[in-house]
Amino acid sequence: xxxxxxxxxxxxxxxxxxxxxxxxxxxxxxxxxxxxxxxxxxxxxxxxxxxxxxxxxxxxxxxxxxxxxxxxxxxxxxxxxxxxxxxxxxxxxxxxxxxxxxxxxxxxxxxxxxxxxxxxxxxxxxxxxxxxxxxxxxxxxxxxxxxxxxxxxxxxxxxxxxxxxxxxxxxxxxxxxxxxxxxxxxxxxxxxxxxxxxxxxxxxxxxxxxxxxxxxxxxxxxxxxxxxxxxxxxxxxxxxxxxxxxxxxxxxxxxxxxxxxxxxxxxxxxxxxxxxxxxxxxxxxxxxxxxxxxxxxxxxxxxxxxxxxxxxxxxxxxxxxxxxxxxxxxxxxxxxxxxxxxxxxxxxxxxxxxxxxxxxxxxxxxxxxxxxxxxxxxxxxxxxxxxxxxxxxxxxxxxxxxxxxxxxxxxxxxxxxxxxxxxxxxxxxxxxxxxxxxxxxxxxxxxxxxxxxxxxxxxxxxxxxxxxxxxxxxxxx
Numbered sequence: 001x002x003x004x005x006x007x008x009x010x011x012x013x014x015x016x017x018x019x020x021x022x023x024x025x026x027x028x029x030x031x032x033x034x035x036x037x038x039x040x041x042x043x044x045x046x047x048x049x050x051x052x053x054x055x056x057x058x059x060x061x062x063x064x065x066x067x068x069x070x071x072x073x074x075x076x077x078x079x080x081x082x083x084x085x086x087x088x089x090x091x092x093x094x095x096x097x098x099x100x101x102x103x104x105x106x107x108x109x110x111x112x113x114x115x116x117x118x119x120x121x122x123x124x125x126x127x128x129x130x131x132x133x134x135x136x137x138x139x140x141x142x143x144x145x146x147x148x149x150x151x152x153x154x155x156x157x158x159x160x161x162x163x164x165x166x167x168x169x170x171x172x173x174x175x176x177x178x179x180x181x182x183x184x185x186x187x188x189x190x191x192x193x194x195x196x197x198x199x200x201x202x203x204x205x206x207x208x209x210x211x212x213x214x215x216x217x218x219x220x221x222x223x224x225x226x227x228x229x230x231x232x233x234x235x236x237x238x239x240x241x242x243x244x245x246x247x248x249x250x251x252x253x254x255x256x257x258x259x260x261x262x263x264x265x266x267x268x269x270x271x272x273x274x275x276x277x278x279x280x281x282x283x284x285x286x287x288x289x290x291x292x293x294x295x296x297x298x299x300x301x302x303x304x305x306x307x308x309x310x311x312x313x314x315x316x317x318x319x320x321x322x323x324x325x326x327x328x329x330x331x332x333x334x335x336x337x338x339x340x341x342x343x344x345x346x347x348x349x350x351x352x353x354x355x356x357x358x359x360x361x362x363x364x365x366x367x368x369x370x371x372x373x374x375x376x377x378x379x380x381x382x383x384x385x386x387x388x389x390x391x392x393x394x395x396x397x398x399x400x401x402x403x404x405x406x407x408x409x410x411x412x413x414x415x416x417x418x419x420x421x422x423x424x425x426x427x428x429x430x431x432x433x434x435x436x437x438x439x440x441x442x443x444x445x446x447x448x449x450x451x452x453x454x455x456x457x458x459x460x461x462x463x464x465x466x467x468x469x470x471x472x473x474x475x476x477x
Contacts (some may be wrong), residue, residue, distance in 0.1 A: 221246030298369025
């Protein structure tokens with residue numbers, strides 16, 4: 001079976017968030033189970049030149065984008081067991097950052113058309129059986145395949161899967177803009193197509209035109225069919241509920257392995273003594289009081305309202321009056337950055353904030369922290385809690401999305417559970433759960449048990465890859 005992933009980022013080439021981890025790790029897991037996997041993504045200027053040294057040009061073509069006719073190079077490289085195809089256009093993709101520009105609609109409409117044109121450059125035996133698209137940046141691909149390109153030889157046999165990683169980000173643009181870019185008529189902007197409350201949605205293109213849909217946890221698959229979490233697309237998702245699969249994300253356990261992680265000071269695995277050494281090393285690095293007995297809370301996150309930072313803001317005065325430390329790494333909304341800066345100024349020696357992203361420091365936060373805070377208002381899957389568990393940092397999470405599916409509340413009577421959870425998104429419940437976790441942190445027999453329970457979890461992609469193979473077989477059988 002030949003499967004092609006289309007995505008806007010993928011490890012180890014380029015990353016801004018969890019999407020890149022998934023698109024980097026899942027193809028490796030599929031390849032191990034005999035699937036022929038290719039990943040296509042833009043050739044960003046941020047991709048390390050060391051990885052591009054062996055890149056070969058497969059074809060050069062042009063893409064018609066409305067009235068524009070743009071250059072498109074197609075290059076190929078192989079990293080490990082996975083072949084990557086890179087869509088080359090320096091005007092669109094050789095920039096300082098991956099996202100955040102005023103012409104996002106044009107950039108990713110170009111990418112979608114380029115993927116379609118690229119298929120024609122492949123040998124017949126290389127044509128994918130399944131084209132697996134990820135998030136709004138690729139939402140136009142299923143739409144184009146079933147409309148503009150359906151008559152091309154070999155295209156009609158391709159089946160599509162569209163995966164929702166976060167429904168909140170939908171690629172919504174003005175109808176006039178997308179109509180210009182797609183050079184299409186009014187019939188493409190009906191309720192059964194791209195129309196979205198007077199505008200147009202790339203995400204909806206994937207939801208309406210892909211053969212199958214998936215999202216990144218079982219609970220999130222249910223939640224997005226409700227008005228509360230459906231982001232005004234819950235009706236579409238309910239209509240397609242029979243095509244929607246909830247398949248839990250995993251992590252690459254070779255990449256995230258504290259026993260072989262070059263970013264941390266002391267290699268360890270499920271060893272609390274080794275973990276405490278990493279805590280004191282991080283305390284020294286960040287200028288915090290060095291004391292392995294002080295409970296340390298870690299957060300590595302995009303600083304957004306989704307992640308529940310309003311709850312952290314409500315509880316930090318009460319939390320930081322205790323003998324604890326808080327380390328936060330991330331960037332995002334200015335109001336949240338200001339709130340965290342205030343906490344650091346008010347509680348010197350208890351709070352360390354690093355604004356931005358630093359992969360090595362992120363690993364050291366996971367390795368050093370005793371507990372990991374994740375009070376998300378919604379969380380499609382979440383990888384941070386899985387990485388935290390892998391590094392023996394006990395998660396404290398809200399019961400939503402993939403957090404429900406991966407973190408089980410500790411039961412001191414039965415000795416079961418891998419973390420601490422709370423239900424309603426309230427500061428009172430969040431603080432109560434933290435107090436409960438701290439009470440067990442002071443009891444080694446309980447703390448060692450909850451950490452050991454986490455160590456027994458399977459964090460990898462093996463089981464989920466099998467489910468994706470089942471999904472693909474439904475399409476091509």
